[in-house]
Amino acid sequence: MTATDRARRTTEADTLCRAAYEKAELPAAGVALVAVGGYGRGELAPYSDLDVVLVHAGAVDPGEGAGDVWYPLWDSGARLDHAVRTEQEMLDAAARDVKVALGLLDARHLAGDPNLTLRLRTTMLAAWRRDARSRLPALHRIVRQRHELVGEVAHESVPDIKEAAGGLRDATVVRALVATWLVDVPHVALEHARQDLLDLRDHLHEIAGRGADRVGPEAWAELAARLGLEGEAAAQVALRETGRRIAHIHRLTWRRIDGVLARPVSVRGARRPDLRTVAPGVALSSGEVVLDGRVAPADDALLLLRAAAEAAERDVVLSPATAARLVRESPPVPEPWSAEARDLLVRLLASGRGLLGVWETLEETGAVDRVLPEWQRIRLLPHASAIHRFTVDRHVVETCIEASALIRSVSRPDVLLVAALLHDIGKGELTEHAVAGEPIARAVATRMGFDAAAVDLVGTLVRRHLLLSGVATTRDPDDPATIAQLTSRIASPEAMSLLLALTEADARATSAKAWSSWRAGLVHRLGAHAIGVLESGQPPTGVVQDVVDVPDGVRRGATSIDVLEADDGVRVRVIALDRVGLLADVAAMLALQRASVRGARAWTQGDVAVTEWDVTDTAVEPAVLRQRLDSIVAGRIDPAQRLRPAEQARDGTALAPTVAVRTDASTVATVIEVRAADRPGVLYLVCATLAELGVTVSSAHIDTVGPQAVDVFYVQEQDAGPLADDRAAAAAHALRAALTPPPRPPDR
Known part of the structure; x- marks a missing residue:
């Protein structure tokens, strides 16, 4: 398929249209058949419509021929998009609707009076330029x-x-x-x-x-x-x-x-282009950054970085011709980079939204390869996860843009921005991308002239850029082992502060779902606590748990259900006397309500259990939830029948659920991680299975990655101790069995 094929299809369509026009009885003057849109441009694809208009002068009546012209085209099987309009109707429609105007800019004469088509095109183009x-x-x-x-x-x-x-x-x-x-x-x-x-x-x-x-x-x-x-x-x-x-x-x-x-319209004709020097060798002209001619590109290796930084900071265009010339004529930046070169790069990365257009120009002209040859590793690389909005390279640029808004919260903005630029540089490798990216990031930071301490910070941030988000959403912040896990990998308050900022920038650049207010609260709460532990030098402790007021009726056996306002949804708080199976019943209540749970916490205050559930739904009525929970507790509703796993696909391609016991994640509880297809009822099945084993759930941490639920449960024996190894293994086995869908019956 080439332009030759499109020209052939256009010629065949033109012949068909002209033959149809000749068969119709139409006036010799004042009527024309005109192609518009893609057909007007001569760019017909194999299944394109023929966009045609029968145009006639206002004083000319095309008669019955206006309808007769279409019959041969329909009979031929052509896909037709047609209309009959006066010349003035065409111009009026174009004046009202800019999309109609765009189509008429490509108007092309097919048959009839060529002077009418020429007049239509000339008038339309003049109006387009006049009213632009x-x-x-x-x-x-x-x-x-x-x-x-x-x-x-x-x-x-x-x-x-x-x-x-x-x-x-x-x-x-x-x-x-x-x-x-x-x-x-x-x-x-x-x-x-x-x-x-x-x-x-x-x-x-x-x-x-x-x-x-x-x-x-x-x-x-x-x-x-x-x-x-x-x-x-x-x-x-x-x-x-x-x-x-x-x-x-x-x-x-x-x-x-x-x-x-x-710019105001000049009434005296063309002006001389303005040229205002804004940095050594760099000028601003008509809203674009160009060279001022005072410094030869061959004499200044930093001219490219300087021009890019100026354009991005001012949020103006970096002239592609200027960038291309600098790629051709300027020498590479001497290694290791000077402090001035690093400063220019940091200014570029810290420029906010102005970075995007400038970086695109640098990519299109090959300038990025001069500054960062490792960029080719991620160029146009798609993300494996559907949660990402962009390819890896664009995501990295967006991360830098997000990080630029956080530079005042950290002690080393330069390290944060370079880590943002390099955090996904290991993607595309067979190994885990954070692991693969660390040595690459260290080499780049060394080449850029950072000292050993800064190189170590950059490498650590790239290696651990997923750590804080992962721990915050899958581990219990109340468990001292959670903070210990963080502080064993990030050893200084400075590094933890930088990691917190990088985590936020990375998530914001991914998608709105990746940085909801719920997730942000988890990450910031945990990060701030870890920073406090590192600054104090004291042994890790858990985040201080909330204490809620217990309604009087709860101590007499009643259940309190409140729906509280929260960002990105609501929070359902259930307070009742503690018992095995309570969490399963509440999970069933929400699953049967089709409420999308994104997080859950459970704790006890004496003999009272408090559970909080963050859900994305806002139309949740406490009275409806209470009625449904009462029916579950009384046995009028059997959640196991309504929430059992769907049958497996016949071809056996459905992924089996995985259940893992994380022995090093806590000293006060047993941590069980469950990965399964995301659907209503998974949380209930886990809690119900554990309740049947006499195991209590102290907290649950719910997350969704694409189509997969990643749920982590902190479980204990009823005497509040962690499970023995054999009990943990039995629990994992029971969970796998409960979550595994039954095979679909064979076709008859």
Whole structure:
């Protein structure tokens, strides 16, 4: 599939349309058949619609021929999107709707009166240029809304190559922006990327046997074969690279448009371009950072970093031509880096949102490889977890942006930002990425001229960047062993403070779900306590547990249920006299309510048990919960029947649950970690199974990673001691049996 194939399809469609027009009885003048949109551009894919309009002058009546022209096209089997409009109706529609205007910019004459088509195109283009300043803000809003809805070609697991950011729609928008004469763009790069994406869409249509714009998982292998690439991964990289190039040019063009619109219109014609030096060798001109001509690139190895830092800090465009020239002509930064070079890099990374556009320009021009050749390890690398919004490289940039807002909370902002840049550098390796990334990060930090202490901090942060989040969500903060686990790996308050900031930046850059207020509270509470322990030098203690007021009725056997407001959901607090099985009953109550539990805590105050459950649902009524719990306790509802595991898939591909006893996680309880498919009832099944064994659950820590529930339970014997080894093994075996779905009956 090439441009030649598209030209052939367009020629065949043109011949079909002209023949249909000639058969219809239409006036010789004042009527024309016009192709618009993709057909107007001559870019028909195998299953594209033919977008055509029969245009006529207001004084000309096309008669019955206006309907007759469509019948031969329908009979041919062509997919037709058609309309009949007067010339003025076309212009009025374009004036009202910017999307109609975009389609008419590509209007192409097919048949009839060519003067009418020429007049329509000329008038439309003149109006587009005349009204551009007033119309482009509305177009930009539409584009942003589309991006928010569909995502980016470079980052979506099932990318939409037409509507997503970096897709064909964006390429069309860029052409329309250029048509305003307000800006210029890298035409060659845009056209090459656009043609590559058109080729891929042609193949996708052929593979799907229909008009398709989304690339599903089943299409990658055949796409790779058709594109002559080795494997699905190569095909994904090719598409992501093309999409990112279009997205970069698209964003760059809008930045230039915004700069033009922000400047007053000159009434005296063209002005001389302003050139204001902002740093040695670097100037600001028309909203872009360029070279001022006073320093030759060959004489200053830091000119690239200086230009990038200035552009990012000012949140303006780093001229791609300038970056490309510096890559060609400037020498590499001498190793180890000087303090000035490090400072420029830190300024770049600390620039906030201004970093994103500048980093994209550095990537597109090959400048990143000059500064950080290790970047190729993660370039366009997809994340294994669906919770991530972006590919690994973009996630790293987003982490730096998030970390830039936290630099005042740490003693070494430079270490935090470089660790943010390098925290995922080990991804793509066969070993655990934090382990693989540590030696790489140490080598990079050494090359950048950091002293030994700072290199050690960077390496430790990269190696342990998942530690605080993992412990906070899967371990009991009340257990001194939890703090001991943290402080045995992070030995100084400074390092723990940096880790806390890096954890937050990493999670915020991942997705909103990865840094909910609930998760943030867990991490900050644990991190602050660990810092306090390290600063005091005292032996680790647990986080001080909450003490709640116990209603009088509870001591007489009643159960108190309250629904409290909380960020990102609600907190259900249940207070009752302590007994084995209480946690299972409450878990069943919430599971039958279809409440999504994301965290649970349990503790005792004398003979009273307190359980708190953080749930994402907000429409939770205490009266409904109390009625459901009463029915469970009285035996009117059997949760085991309603919440048993679903049958396994016939092909045996369903993942079996795993149950592990973590012997080193606590000295006061036995810690059991359960991983199973995330669904209602898992928490109940675990608690009910443990209750049958006479085991109490002192706390539960619930987390979800993609489709998998990762739940950790601190369990004790009824006399409050940890389980003996044989009892722990028996509990693990019973949990596996309870969570394993029964085999599906064979087909008859």
